[in-house]
Amino acid sequence: MCSVQYFFSFLCAILLGFRERTDGSFPRAKVLVPECLDVISTDTIRRYFRQCWRYMDAYRQGLNLRQAAFAVKTYSSHRRIPAIAKDDPNIIARATPT
Numbered sequence: 001m002c003s004v005q006y007f008f009s010f011l012c013a014i015l016l017g018f019r020e021r022t023d024g025s026f027p028r029a030k031v032l033v034p035e036c037l038d039v040i041s042t043d044t045i046r047r048y049f050r051q052c053w054r055y056m057d058a059y060r061q062g063l064n065l066r067q068a069a070f071a072v073k074t075y076s077s078h079r080r081i082p083a084i085a086k087d088d089p090n091i092i093a094r095a096t097p098t
Contacts, residue, residue: 006048006055013040057081066094 017036022028051072058068058081071085085091 006051010040010045010048013044054081058085061085063091064094067091070094 014036017039018029018032021032021036054072054075055068058071061081061083063071063081063085068081070091071081071088074088074090075081075085
């Protein structure tokens with residue numbers, strides 16, 4: 001799981017609404033794009049952003065992909081992964097793939 005995945009989740013939510021309502025013409029697309037962007041709630045955008053931020057914080061602390069995924073799922077702070085996460089035995093166990 002990668003931090004970029006949540007950005008793509010946001011884009012997929014927009015594209016899903018766009019594809020359901022488009023007729024393939026450019027003038028219709030120019031009208032639909034702002035409408036589809038307005039459909040996504042601010043809370044959803046914030047949720048995607050917070051999830052990305054947690055992954056970036058875990059990577060900055062030196063965790064690999066598996067460790068970061070575990071840390072993001074385990075630690076629920078909306079701002080960061082705690083510095084003690086690197087010392088968590090469950091995270092250390094995920095240092096190498098099995």
